[in-house]
Amino acid sequence: MVFGKLLSALKKTRDVLTAGLSRLFSFGRKLDETFLEELEEVLYNSDLGPVGTRIVEDLKESYRKREVKEVAEVPAFLRRRLLHRLAGSEAPLVSAPQGPTVVLIVGVNGSGKTTSIAKLAAHLKKQGKSVLLGAGDTFRAAAVEQLTRWAERLGIPIVKQPTGADPAAVAFDAVAAAVARKVDYLLLDTAGRLHTQKNLMAELEKVVRVVKKQLPDAPHETLLVLDATTGQNAIRQASEFAQSAPVTGLILAKMDGTAKGGAFFGIREVLPVPVKFLGVGEGVEDLEPFAVEGYVDAILTFDKSTAPRA
Amino acid sequence: MFDSLAGALGKAYRAIVGQKVLTESNIEDGIRAVRQALLEADVNFQVAKEFVADVKRRALGLDVIKAVEPGQQFIKCFHDALTDLLLGGQAQGLPVAPQAPLVLMMCGLQGSGKTTTCAKLALWLRKNKKKNPLLVAADLQRPAAVDQLQALGKQLNIAVYAEPTTARPPEVCRRGLEHARTRQHDVVILDTAGRLHIDEPLMKELQQIHDLCKPHGVLLVCDSMLGQDAVNSAKEFHARLPLHGLVLTKVDGDARGGAALSIVKVTGRPILFAGVGEKPDDLEEFDPPRMAGRILGMGDVVGLVEKAQSVIDEKEAEAAARKLQKGQFNFEDFLGQLNMIRKLGPLKKVLGMIPGIGSAMKDIDFDDQHFQRIEAVILSMTPHERQKPDLIDLPRRRRIAAGSGNPLDVVNGLIKQFKMMQDLMKKMGRGGMPGGLGGLMGGGGKSGGGFPGMPGGGFPGGGFPGGGGRGFPGFPGGRRR
Ligand SMILES: Nc1nc2c(ncn2[C@@H]2O[C@H](COP(=O)(O)OP(=O)(O)OP(=O)(O)O)[C@@H](O)[C@H]2O)c(=O)[nH]1
Ligand SMILES: Nc1nc2c(ncn2[C@@H]2O[C@H](COP(=O)(O)OP(=O)(O)O)[C@@H](O)[C@H]2O)c(=O)[nH]1
Ligand SMILES: [Mg+2]
Ligand SMILES: [Mg+2]
Numbered sequence: 114m115v116f117g118k119l120l121s122a123l124k125k126t127r128d129v130l131t132a133g134l135s136r137l138f139s140f141g142r143k144l145d146e147t148f149l150e151e152l153e154e155v156l157y158n159s160d161l162g163p164v165g166t167r168i169v170e171d172l173k174e175s176y177r178k179r180e181v182k183e184v185a186e187v188p189a190f191l192r193r194r195l196l197h198r199l200a201g202s203e204a205p206l207v208s209a210p211q212g213p214t215v216v217l218i219v220g221v222n223g224s225g226k227t228t229s230i231a232k233l234a235a236h237l238k239k240q241g242k243s244v245l246l247g248a249g250d251t252f253r254a255a256a257v258e259q260l261t262r263w264a265e266r267l268g269i270p271i272v273k274q275p276t277g278a279d280p281a282a283v284a285f286d287a288v289a290a291a292v293a294r295k296v297d298y299l300l301l302d303t304a305g306r307l308h309t310q311k312n313l314m315a316e317l318e319k320v321v322r323v324v325k326k327q328l329p330d331a332p333h334e335t336l337l338v339l340d341a342t343t344g345q346n347a348i349r350q351a352s353e354f355a356q357s358a359p360v361t362g363l364i365l366a367k368m369d370g371t372a373k374g375g376a377f378f379g380i381r382e383v384l385p386v387p388v389k390f391l392g393v394g395e396g397v398e399d400l401e402p403f404a405v406e407g408y409v410d411a412i413l414t415f416d417k418s419t420a421p422r423a
Numbered sequence: 424m425f426d427s428l429a430g431a432l433g434k435a436y437r438a439i440v441g442q443k444v445l446t447e448s449n450i451e452d453g454i455r456a457v458r459q460a461l462l463e464a465d466v467n468f469q470v471a472k473e474f475v476a477d478v479k480r481r482a483l484g485l486d487v488i489k490a491v492e493p494g495q496q497f498i499k500c501f502h503d504a505l506t507d508l509l510l511g512g513q514a515q516g517l518p519v520a521p522q523a524p525l526v527l528m529m530c531g532l533q534g535s536g537k538t539t540t541c542a543k544l545a546l547w548l549r550k551n552k553k554k555n556p557l558l559v560a561a562d563l564q565r566p567a568a569v570d571q572l573q574a575l576g577k578q579l580n581i582a583v584y585a586e587p588t589t590a591r592p593p594e595v596c597r598r599g600l601e602h603a604r605t606r607q608h609d610v611v612i613l614d615t616a617g618r619l620h621i622d623e624p625l626m627k628e629l630q631q632i633h634d635l636c637k638p639h640g641v642l643l644v645c646d647s648m649l650g651q652d653a654v655n656s657a658k659e660f661h662a663r664l665p666l667h668g669l670v671l672t673k674v675d676g677d678a679r680g681g682a683a684l685s686i687v688k689v690t691g692r693p694i695l696f697a698g699v700g701e702k703p704d705d706l707e708e709f710d711p712p713r714m715a716g717r718i719l720g721m722g723d724v725v726g727l728v729e730k731a732q733s734v735i736d737e738k739e740a741e742a743a744a745r746k747l748q749k750g751q752f753n754f755e756d757f758l759g760q761l762n763m764i765r766k767l768g769p770l771k772k773v774l775g776m777i778p779g780i781g782s783a784m785k786d787i788d789f790d791d792q793h794f795q796r797i798e799a800v801i802l803s804m805t806p807h808e809r810q811k812p813d814l815i816d817l818p819r820r821r822r823i824a825a826g827s828g829n830p831l832d833v834v835n836g837l838i839k840q841f842k843m844m845q846d847l848m849k850k851m852g853r854g855g856m857p858g859g860l861g862g863l864m865g866g867g868g869k870s871g872g873g874f875p876g877m878p879g880g881g882f883p884g885g886g887f888p889g890g891g892g893r894g895f896p897g898f899p900g901g902r903r904r
Contacts, residue, residue, distance in 0.1 A: 154468040160650040163463060222673060222701065223534025223646070253701070254538075254578070255571035262566035276574070307676040342532060344465035344650025346678040367533065370619045372652035395533070395564070 142184045144176060152187070159412055160375035162345045164382075168194050188413065195409045198378055203405050204362065204387035206233075207333055208298075213245075213291040215299045215324060215331035219317060219358050220338035221350055222305030225366030225392050227256065229338050230300045231263035232392065232400035238267060242297040247287030248273035249280045249320065250304040260302055267397065270294075280304065280316060281323040288327045301332070308353030317357045336389060338364045341374035348376055351384040360384065366392030369399070373412055445482050445497060453497060454479055464679030467654045470688045471681075477504045508684060509711035510693060516708075517695065518640035518667055523609040524557075526600065526636055530629055530664070531644035532656055533617030536672035536698055538568065540644050541614040542575035543698065543706035544670075548610050549581070557608035559599030560585040561592040561632065564616035572614055579703055582608065592616065593631040600636055613638065620659035633664045640667030642695070645686055647671050653682035654689045661690040671709065672698035752845060754801050754809035761798060796827075800834055803827040812841060 142148055149169055156165030172190060175181040181190050208214045216233070218226045227250065234244045246264050248271060250256035257273050264271035272287040284301060291299035303320065306313035324331050337360045339347050354360055365374045368391045377388065388403035454475055461471040481500035518525070527544070529537045545556040558576055560583060562568035569585045576583035584599040596613050603611045615632065618625035633641065641664045643657060660666060669690070671683050674697040687694060694709040746752045801809060803826035808815050815823070815838055824831045 157462060157468045158651045160465075160652070162465075166462075221648070221676070223536060225534060253571070254574035255567045258567035258570045259565070266566075307673065309675070309677050340534065340646075340648075342646070342650060342652050342656070343648045344653075344678075344682060345463060346465075346648040346676070347650075349677060367619075370532070370652065371621060371655050372650065376650065 144181075144184050144187070148184065149173065156375075159373040160344050160347075161378050162348075162376060164198070164378040165375075192409060192413055195378070195412065196405060198381055199405045199409065201385070202377075202381065202387045203403055204389065205402070206389055207361070209330065209333045212328065213288075213296050213299050213331075214333045215288060215291065215301065215328060216334045216336060217301045217303065217321070217324065217332035217358065218336055218338060218364075219303050219354055219360070220305060221307055221340075224305065224338045224340040224343075225364070226250075226305065226338045227259050227263070227302055228395060229336075229364050229366055229390070229392055229400070230260065230302050231267065232397050233390070234263070234267055234269050234298075234300055235397035236400055237298050238269065243294075244269050244298045244300060245287065245291050245294065245296045246271040247283060247291075247299060247301040249283050249287070249302045251276055251278045251280050251283060252304040256302075256304065263397075281319045284320045285323045285326070288324055288331065292327060308350050308357075314353070314357040317354075321358055332359065334362060334389075335360050336362050336364050338366055338392075339374065339376075339380075341365050341367045341392075342370060342372040343374075343376060345376055345379065347374075348379045348383055351380045355384050355386075360386055362386050362389040364388070364390045364392060365403070369393040375412065447483060450479065450482055450497065457501065461681060461684075464681030465650050465653075465685075466681035467651055467685035467689075470654070470685045473688075474504060474508060474684075506711055508688060515668070515693060515695075520639045524600075524603050525554075525610045526613070526638040526640075527610065528596075528613040528615065528632065528636065528638040528641045528664075529644055529670075530615050530641060530660060531617060532619065532646070533565075535617060535644045535646045536670075537617065537644045538562065538571050538575070538614050539701065539703075540642075540670050540672060540696075540698060540706070541572065541612045542579060542581070542703050544696070545581045545610070545612055546579050546703045547696075547706050554610045555608050556581060556610040556612055557599065557603045557606070558583045559596055559611060559613045561595050561599070561613050562616035563588040563590065563592055563595070568614075568616065575703065582606070592628060593635050596632045597635045620656040626659070626663050630663055641665070642668055642670050643686075643690075643692075644670045644672060645683065647673050647680045647683055647697075648676060648678040649682035649686075651682070651685075654685045657686040658689050661692070666690055666692045668692050668695040670694070670696045670698065674707075675699045675705070754804060754812055754841070755806070757841070758798065758801050758809070761794065761801075796829060796833065797837060799827040800824075800829055800837055812838060812845075 149172070152172070153165055153169045156168060159165075161168070168191065171194060172181060172187065175190065181187065206214075206216070218230055220226050230246060234246060237244050246260055246269055248257045248260045250260070251274060254276070257276055261271055261273065263269075270290075272283065272290045274283050274286070280303065287299055287301055301320075301324070303317065304313075306317065308314060321332065321335075335358045337351060337354050337358075339350065343350070351360070351363070363377070363380070363386060365377065365388055368374060388408075391401045391403055391408075393399045393401055457478065458471055458475045461474065462468065466474070478501050481504060482497055517527070520526070529541055531537050541558055545558055548554040548556050558572055558581060560569040560572045562572075569588060573583050573585060575581075584595075584602045586595045586598070592615065599613070600611055602608075613632065613636065615629065616625070618629070620626065643660050643666050645653065645657065669683075669686060669692055671680070671694050674680070683694060693711065697707045697709050699705045699707055742756075746756055800823060803823045804815070804819075808819060808823075820831060820834045820838070824834045827834070
């Protein structure tokens with residue numbers, strides 16, 4: 114059910130964008146200033162931000178060059194442009210050539226890190242992999258308990274220390290345990306932190322260093338979890354987190370709402386790493402691999418022939 | 424937060440400054456800059472459109488006040504429009520309960536900061552209103568959400584009412600309320616689970632809690648990093664349960680906060696509190712006019728102008744400006760200007776009060792020390808040298824370096840930049856402060872240390888807001904981090 118839930122969520126919601134686009138491409142419209150402004154608005158509403166303005170500029174340019182002549186050609190033009198911008202942003206989760214694959218999960222407060230870990234763990238377990246969790250958020254109240262609850266539900270072991278412990282120490286223990294127990298994957302949670310907090314970003318750097326002490330190639334994946342409802346700030350999050358941790362991919366969480374996570378288009382320009390998964394709900398099943406075409410179509414569900422079926 | 428709006432406003436201001444009157448066509452660039460800034464700050468497209476129209480209407484409707492520059496008037500229009508918007512119709516605090524306990528209900532999307540805010544608010548009420556609050560754990564959805572609230576309660580010594588997660592949230596809230604009555608709690612705060620506005624069963628559940636507990640105020644907790652979708656969710660929450668007000672969280676980050684403006688606009692409800700950190704005492708009462716001031720470049724332009732007028736010797740400033748234009752500006756004049764600026768207060772604060780500069784300076788480590796170093800260099804010159812900078816040859820430079828306790832490089836750099844600035848000023852005639860003047864004091868920033876973001880013309884109109892051509896040279900550059 115790739116994209117099933119995402120698309121049903123899109124359908125279920127009287128989605129602004131869809132509504133906007135169908136109005137936009139209604140019969141008899143002219144490719145004029147009004148049309149362009151409406152198109153810009155529709156793209157903005159998906160959080161494309163200045164990228165949306167640039168796409169509209171591109172469209173104007175193509176119109177001048179007679180590459181696009183009428184409104185009917187615009188959907189295909191948009192689809193091409195959006196796909197082009199996302200080229201290379203699909204990739205599977207990597208695995209270490211040998212020994213445990215260490216996956217470090219990072220992100221701002223409340224973006225969906227811990228829940229994404231539970232989902233990833235469920236996903237890997239289903240594939241027959243052995244998984245270990247590391248409760249690296251020792252700061253937030255009951256964050257350890259939260260991950261512990263997931264571990265219990267999934268029947269997966271967890272390495273933890275009490276709230277207030279040094280997160281780097283937890284990371285160290287977790288890597289040691291992963292090596293000793295020869296698990297396939299170690300999923301390491303971290304506390305949410307704003308990228309503007311220098312001391313907390315330094316703390317994150319320390320966690321990375323400590324992980325490398327035992328496994329120089331680790332973390333094999335550092336996934337930045339972004340909340341799809343976030344606007345242009347997501348771009349700053351991406352570039353700043355990448356300064357403190359070797360971010361290899363993204364998880365776009367909360368894609369089951371009406372937000373599209375369109376800031377991702379702008380993120381491509383500062384941090385061209387793939388999106389590894391989409392979070393589409395609060396349950397462990399609610400994780401979907403990212404597919405560029407499906408995502409772009411979800412953004413541009415304007416036409417019956419291209420509308421994906423849920 | 425809100426920094427970029429400030430920066431863009433500076434741009435708008437520069438586009439408008441120098442105009443004798445505000446007309447439809449000469450405010451066009453400024454207006455466009457404001458619109459662009461709003462959009463980049465995540466303000467909803469429609470909200471931005473209406474807001475810009477509002478600013479324009481105010482600007483064009485203005486009487487021309489002779490004494491005040493149009494650029495400043497434009498800022499005032501923007502400020503007033505922003506304040507009105509932020510006030511969300513009317514200013515008000517928390518609701519009052521005719522009869523205790525006061526019941527407050529939190530709601531919002533997942534991860535917005537509800538639970539943390541419950542604890543913060545309880546602490547705030549105890550500290551500032553001498554209340555004895557009870558927290559009710561009605562998030563039975565997220566694993567360990569109850570533990571989270573209990574841990575916070577324990578840490579702060581605030582009572583928490585909780586039940587096993589098998590219970591139903593509306594029932595938990597109702598029983599929590601009864602519990603509060605028997606224990607003489609005068610405030611009850613209901614922590615609810617995060618939910619999507621399109622999740623019908625969960626939205627119904629919120630309404631059930633509302634029907635059952637009849638809270639005096641429902642607070643929507645919103646993340647300041649939200650994007651365009653903020654209006655959709657806020658509208659829906661407001662439609663389901665009339666909101667009393669908003670709490671904006673994670674304001675300690677660098678989000679531009681435009682979504683918050685949109686939410687206030689579409690719900691007509693004010694922001695009451697801002698969360699400024701993860702700790703329980705990181706909560707601030709929200710003050711719309713002050714926030715509008717901060718958006719304007721953290722600036723209180725009017726206050727700064729007044730202050731400047733009181734400390735700046737008008738004649739001296741005018742003389743300096745004239746000399747500047749003729750390229751006769753010397754180190755003596757420079758020292759005088761430095762001292763004037765310093766009288767205004769710590770440098771960073773002063774510059775931060777000027778629209779557009781506050782945000783440009785965000786990344787700069789300003790040190791008043793650098794200021795002092797330059798002063799030391801100038802003070803180590805003889806009066807004659809100060810008046811005739813051309814006199815300062817290598818032996819003199821060596822002496823000045825030794826005398827001021829600086830390496831020779833510093834002295835060389837200062838003199839070189841001073842000369843460049845003089846040349847530039849000569850070429851520009853009456854214009855404004857070139858970025859290069861900033862560079863004079865900069866510690867080797869990217870573009871010669873000048874003010875990042877200051878375009879060629881530099882400081883608008885050769886003056887300080889309201890200065891009408893009075894020179895206000897000598898803005899230091901700085902080091903970028
Ligand atoms: N609807 C929806 N909710 C989600 C999704 N992912 C996470 N959530 C919810 O978002 C909230 C925050 O998720 P967490 O996983 O605790 O986020 P976190 O990043 O670990 O938060 P902190 O550790 O507090 O910074 C919880 O209520 C989750 O149930 C998603 O894909 N869709
Ligand atoms: N930096 C910062 N973090 C916050 C703020 N308010 C809440 N948080 C964090 O945001 C995350 C989610 O908060 P929580 O209260 O659990 O959100 P809830 O899911 O809405 O109850 C936690 O990591 C909190 O520590 C704030 O004002 N600033
Ligand atoms: Mg977490
Ligand atoms: Mg909560």
